[in-house]
Amino acid sequence: MKKIGAALFGNKSLEVREFPDLEPGLNEVLIEVKAAGICGSDLHFYRSSPEELGARYGKIVGHEPAGIVIQTGNAVSKFKVGDRVTVNHTLGCGHCQYCHQGETVLCPTGKGMALADAGANTNVLKLPENTCLELPENISFEDGTFIACTGATAYNAVQQLRDQAVRNVVVFGLGPVGLSAILLLEKMGINAVGIDPIKSRRDFASSIGCRKIGDFTETEGLIKLSPNPEGFCGSIETSGASNAQSQAIDVLRPKGIAIYLGLSKGVPSISPEQFIHKQIRLQGSKVLPSWAAVEMMNFMQESNFSFEQLIREKIPLQRAAEAFEMFESGMSGKFILLPN
Ligand SMILES: [Zn+2]
Ligand SMILES: [Zn+2]
Incomplete structure (x- = not known):
């Protein structure tokens, strides 16, 4: 699958471009993104100047993906091709005291998905398997984006x-x-x-x-x-x-x-x-640790709860610039990009 993604170039300039093909490393999976939420924190980078973007210049932002595993690295044990997944978007180092407790959000070296070249506003995404969470069959990909961050x-x-x-x-x-x-x-x-x-x-x-x-x-x-x-x-x-x-x-x-x-x-x-x-x-307070995200999905299933009523528009990834413009203008509700 040819990778395309919405990259930021500063001062509200966003372009959907092609990126090099991805190959999963030992403990990584490739995910076909089915839905990606635009977060308020993405708007912060969208409004930044090229200088303020720094290392994020020209990179794909976004950290609220949900999709299907399409390829796995040789050492991946938790997921197989076809599995539905959402993510814990805080990528920790994997070995500090906070990461060991599943509190990757507290990891001192934990960087965001964009800086790890894993921005979510794309059609195909490469992530470490320990960042991914199994998305139950009866929770939609749209709800999966909420589990990644906002919800x-x-x-x-x-x-x-x-x-x-x-x-x-x-x-x-x-x-x-x-x-x-x-x-x-x-x-x-x-x-x-x-x-x-x-x-x-x-x-x-x-x-x-x-x-x-x-x-x-x-x-x-x-x-x-x-x-x-x-x-x-x-x-x-x-x-x-x-x-x-x-x-x-x-x-x-x-x-x-x-x-x-x-x-x-x-x-x-x-x-x-x-x-x-x-x-x-x-x-x-910030986003949930992974174990609590699983508990949250249990709550959603047991109480038949969905965030979907919050969705204002679902917009094809190719029209990401339009979606960011609408969200930036202060329109209420959630904007979801549909990459595939
Ligand atoms: Zn977010
Ligand atoms: Zn850590």
Whole structure:
């Protein structure tokens, strides 16, 4: 199969080009990509200048693939040709203490898929077998892309609140991660309120069945959206906006938990006084470790849960530039590339 992929050249320039053919190494598999999600973090590189792209210049981005194994290296033991797979997109070194625990996301040397020449926005992908996860027959390739990043990031946050028996959660930001979190919370029977200042995002959230959606407003107004007048017991901050980072604490009742996922420009936004007096816990969170991604797939099967309602458009890989333009313009929902 001739490899083609969507490569970035800086300042929103993206071209679908041919790349050299791939040959799997000993412990590697070749995957025919059936679907690849565009992530908010891909937009960051899409907007970067050629200088900012650095080693990513001319490379294929993306880290949310799902597909079928079409070739295996000689030492591969876990997969065979024809297996359906998704990935844990954090490629660790494989031998540090974090990688041994399956926490590749904490690996100090772990680089992203693009830097490893394994960007997902392509028709055929070469990956180490230990990065791949078996995708059950009854989970679609589209859902498989969510398990690679967006859905798994949301699930990790939701699961941490669920472990603390949190019943009442506010989610800041209605991008794909925030929407995923709300759908998961609702499926688990946990009260979820979604907040976003952009009307089209709120409208999209309502259109896919999110029941409690509010505008971003002052703290008092947000607390009024909580069934408990003291405030919410948990918050999930996905937007990275400074004012939301601060309110994710202020809307909590005493001993509440604030989970932060949204990356920002690093502008200081909170002060300890906000969480000392109410004894609030702050928790940073990223994508799931592999073992927990398997647990998440079990949850999806047992509760008949799908992320597909979040998909705004499925677009052929050849039209990747158009897909990035639409996503970049702020359109709500998830964009999925279909390479084959
Ligand atoms: Zn992602
Ligand atoms: Zn490592």
